[in-house]
Amino acid sequence: MHCGYLSFLHIIIRKVTILFRTGITSLFGIEHPIIQGGLQELGKETLVTAVSNAGALGLLTAGSYENKQEFRTAIRNVRKQTDKPFGANITIGIRQPMDRFVEAVIEEEVPIVFTSGQNPEPYMEKLKRAGIIVTHVVPTVRFAKKAEIIGCDAVVVVGYECGGHPGLDDISSLTLIQRAVQEVSIPVIAAGGFSTGKSLVAALALGAQGIQMGTRFLLAKENPLNEKVKKHLLHLNETDTVIVKRSLQKPMRVMKTNTALQVVAMEGNDCSFEELYPYISGKSYKQLIHNGDIDAGVISLGQTIGLINEIQSVEKIIASVINEAKIQLHTLHKACPII
Structure with a gap:
C-alpha cells in the first residue's frame, strides 16, 4: 500500500x-x-x-x-x-x-x-x-x-x-x-x-x-535593500500599505509609514505636486532604501507582504x-x- x-x-x-x-x-x-x-x-x-x-x-x-x-x-x-x-x-x-x-x-x-x-x-x-x-x-x-x-x-x-x-x-x-x-x-x-x-x-x-x-523579492538576501528596512518589513501585515499620489492621477501602493500617511493627508488638503515632491522624490526614496531611513520617503509595497515572514x-x-x-x-x- x-x-x-x-x-x-x-x-x-x-x-x-x-x-x-x-x-x-x-x-x-x-x-x-x-x-x-x-x-x-x-x-x-x-x-x-x-x-x-x-x-x-x-x-x-x-x-x-x-x-x-x-x-x-x-x-x-x-x-x-x-x-x-x-x-x-x-x-x-x-x-x-x-x-x-x-x-x-x-x-x-x-x-x-x-x-x-x-x-x-x-x-x-x-x-x-x-x-x-x-x-x-x-x-x-x-x-x-x-x-x-x-x-x-x-x-x-x-x-x-x-x-x-x-x-x-x-x-x-x-x-x-x-x-x-x-x-x-x-x-x-x-x-x-x-x-x-x-x-x-x-x-x-x-x-x-x-x-x-x-x-x-524585497526580502531576498540578494536584494540590495537596506537590512534595517528588510527587518522592518518582516513585521508588517496586509494592512500596512496605503495608496498615495491619487491626486496626481498616478496612484501608488506603498509601505504605510509616517511619511506616506502625511502624503495622504496633504493630498486630502489639495496640496500641489511641488509641495508633495520632497516626500515622493527619488532622492528621499534612495535615503530609505540605501540608508534605512524608514520615514525618508515612500517605497512600493504590495498587500502580500502579510504572507512573507522570512528573509x-x-x-x-x-x-x-x-x-x-x-x-x-x-x-x-x-x-x-x-x-
Whole structure:
C-alpha cells in the first residue's frame, strides 16, 4: 500500500511539473513561470543573476542606472554570471527619457524587455526588428488589448493588491486577470498579490501563464535593500500599505509609514505636486532604501507582504513557491480527484 501511494504521488508530481510548463516558460526559455518585478534601484545585477540562475526570469531595471554605459556594463555583468535567460525592465515616460536604454538593450542583444508606464509603441519597431521579446505591464483590460494590437508578445496584468502602480480603477487581481485572459490571445502574466505557491496555482487557475513577484523579492538576501528596512518589513501585515499620489492621477501602493500617511493627508488638503515632491522624490526614496531611513520617503509595497515572514535566498524563495504549488495541487487532487 505504501509503494502504491508513492507511485500515485509520483504521477501527481509529474503532472504538476507538466502544468508548470506554460506559454510563458516556453516564450522566455525559463524553467519556472515566475518573473521578478521591476524594482527601482533594487533590480540590479546580484538580484537579477540569482533569479535567473534559480530558473525564473530576472529583470534589470534600466531606471536604476545613471546612463547608457552604466546600464550596458550591468547587462554584461549579468551575462558573465549566468547563462540563463534574463531581461530588462524599462519604465517609459516617468523619470527620464528611455531612448538610450532602449538602444542599450538592442546593442547588447538582451533577448527580453518588459516595458511599463506609458505606451511602448514608439519603441516597438526597433525592439521587434532586433528580435526582442516585448512584454508590457498594464493595470486594465483596455491597455492589455492595446498592448496586443501594437505587437507585444505577452502582457503583465497588475491588480489592485500590487505594490507600485495599480491604476485608477481599483480592480482586484481575481477579476482583472480573468477578464484580461478573456480579451487577449497573447500570454497573460499575473501580478498584484502573488508571492506564494498557492497564489501561483490560483494565477494558473485564473488563466494566467505565470506570475510576477516584486514584494516577495524585497526580502531576498540578494536584494540590495537596506537590512534595517528588510527587518522592518518582516513585521508588517496586509494592512500596512496605503495608496498615495491619487491626486496626481498616478496612484501608488506603498509601505504605510509616517511619511506616506502625511502624503495622504496633504493630498486630502489639495496640496500641489511641488509641495508633495520632497516626500515622493527619488532622492528621499534612495535615503530609505540605501540608508534605512524608514520615514525618508515612500517605497512600493504590495498587500502580500502579510504572507512573507522570512528573509531568504532567491533560490529558496523560488523553490518554496514551486514546492508549495505542487503540494497545493496534490491537496486539491485529494479533495476532488480527477484521475
